[in-house]
Amino acid sequence: xxxxxxxxxxxHKAEGKLLELEDAHAAILGGVQPLPDVETLEIGATLKRVLxxxxxxxxDVPDFDNSAMDGYALRSADLAGxxxxxxxxxxxxxxxxxxxxxxxxxxxxxxxxxxxxxxxDAVIMQEECERKGDSVHLQxxxxxxxxxxxxxxxxxxxxxxxxxxxxxxxxDVAVAAATGTTHLRVRRRPRVAVFSTGNELALxxxxxxxxxxxxxxxxxxxALAQGAGAGVTDAGIVPDDLDATCDTLEHLAxxxxxxxxxxxxxxxxxxxxxxALGRVxxxxxxxxxxxxxxxxxxxxxxxxxxxxxxxxxxxxxVTFLLLVRPLILALQGATSLDTPKLEVSAGFDWPExxxxxxFARVRVETGNEGGMVARLxxxxxxDILSSIVWADGLVEIPAGVTLVEGDRVGYLPFAGLLD
Numbered sequence: 037x038x039x040x041x042x043x044x045x046x047x048h049k050a051e052g053k054l055l056e057l058e059d060a061h062a063a064i065l066g067g068v069q070p071l072p073d074v075e076t077l078e079i080g081a082t083l084k085r086v087l088x089x090x091x092x093x094x095x096d097v098p099d100f101d102n103s104a105m106d107g108y109a110l111r112s113a114d115l116a117g118x119x120x121x122x123x124x125x126x127x128x129x130x131x132x133x134x135x136x137x138x139x140x141x142x143x144x145x146x147x148x149x150x151x152x153x154x155x156x157d158a159v160i161m162q163e164e165c166e167r168k169g170d171s172v173h174l175q176x177x178x179x180x181x182x183x184x185x186x187x188x189x190x191x192x193x194x195x196x197x198x199x200x201x202x203x204x205x206x207x208d209v210a211v212a213a214a215t216g217t218t219h220l221r222v223r224r225r226p227r228v229a230v231f232s233t234g235n236e237l238a239l240x241x242x243x244x245x246x247x248x249x250x251x252x253x254x255x256x257x258x259a260l261a262q263g264a265g266a267g268v269t270d271a272g273i274v275p276d277d278l279d280a281t282c283d284t285l286e287h288l289a290x291x292x293x294x295x296x297x298x299x300x301x302x303x304x305x306x307x308x309x310x311x312a313l314g315r316v317x318x319x320x321x322x323x324x325x326x327x328x329x330x331x332x333x334x335x336x337x338x339x340x341x342x343x344x345x346x347x348x349x350x351x352x353x354v355t356f357l358l359l360v361r362p363l364i365l366a367l368q369g370a371t372s373l374d375t376p377k378l379e380v381s382a383g384f385d386w387p388e389x390x391x392x393x394x395f396a397r398v399r400v401e402t403g404n405e406g407g408m409v410a411r412l413x414x415x416x417x418x419d420i421l422s423s424i425v426w427a428d429g430l431v432e433i434p435a436g437v438t439l440v441e442g443d444r445v446g447y448l449p450f451a452g453l454l455d
Contacts, residue, residue, distance in 0.1 A: 079209055082220050084265055097189075099188075103183060112158045123143040274297075317337035332346065391436075399429075
């Protein structure tokens with residue numbers, strides 16, 4: 037198995053002027069402003085929502101010194117020089133229970149999370165003690181601070197906890213609760229409209245006519261947009277007609293923050309999306325140097341962004357993850373828009389260099405030597421919807437590059453792109 041790095045190879049004949057992915061990313065996100073509307077939600081309803089304001093703690097967490105162990109709280113000065121290793125047990129402190137100041141020469145039976153009594157400065161684990169009636173014998177000298185969680189050990193009053201622009205995760209909901217927070221201010225969900233174009237398309241339960249097929253793209257786009265935090269309107273299927281496409285764009289732009297279409301984005305006689313956008317709005321970019329997903333259109337209708345995605349479902353899926361998901365997050369004011377790329381070993385050969393950057397569907401497994409190895413789905417055609425069900429991520433193969441098994445490749449896990 038080779039371990040050499042991927043090496044450039046002669047490029048195919050150029051396919052015309054195509055925009056590089058980074059340039060498309062910059063063009064789509066460059067003019068985006070977060071939606072101004074803000075709402076207040078109970079913290080349990082904020083999962084995957086984006087904070088409009090920072091969360092600052094109004095309390096210390098914890099707001100008292102407490103024990104990190106089940107054991108005995110004591111005054112370390114009582115053990116100075118090993119003068120005594122036996123202390124009278126003067127009180128019993130449960131978590132959340134009452135307590136009183138600890139007198140010199142005494143110890144308190146204490147449990148994890150229970151408040152440290154005034155005067156105590158250390159805790160010894162119960163495993164290092166031997167109880168003898170109303171006294172406890174210590175097996176070693178204990179230093180001040182041992183097994184004590186001091187006040188504000190986790191979070192101090194006035195400390196920043198979560199910044200504005202942060203997208204809430206389960207652990208963020210938990211830390212908000214720990215600071216006593218009940219409600220958070222978050223950005224409004226973007227209103228996103230999705231539709232597909234094509235006379236050959238139908239949606240269940242409509243009966244299929246001659247030459248028709250069911251499209252998955254409406255449901256795919258709706259689910260992807262919802263996963264990114266949007267509220268979605270499914271506008272159905274628009275026929276292959278320029279006037280109908282123009283009317284749909286104008287109508288949907290009145291009540292939505294972002295419009296997404298699939299199909300009709302190429303150069304055929306029945307591909308009307310590019311022309312319709314030019315008529316009712318403005319085209320910002322068209323065609324990107326990636327595979328799958330070249331015929332992508334971006335523009336605006338008034339102030340509202342529009343993205344016309346390709347018609348094949350894998351192309352829709354890939355281009356959404358690469359370009360539309362960051363756009364939806366940016367509309368919510370999110371400050372983290374991209375998923376970090378990992379590096380894995382190619383478990384396949386890629387003998388033919390492509391003219392465009394390729395995002396290939398893979399499943400990552402543990403190799404014989406313990407490293408992560410990407411296995412390639414055998415059919416990389418952009419109409420094979422089942423391939424993205426099988427896969428757990430994409431590997432990025434630059435244009436003009438060949439690979440042999442064992443080369444290192446960039447890997448984008450779906451787990452990060454679909455959270």
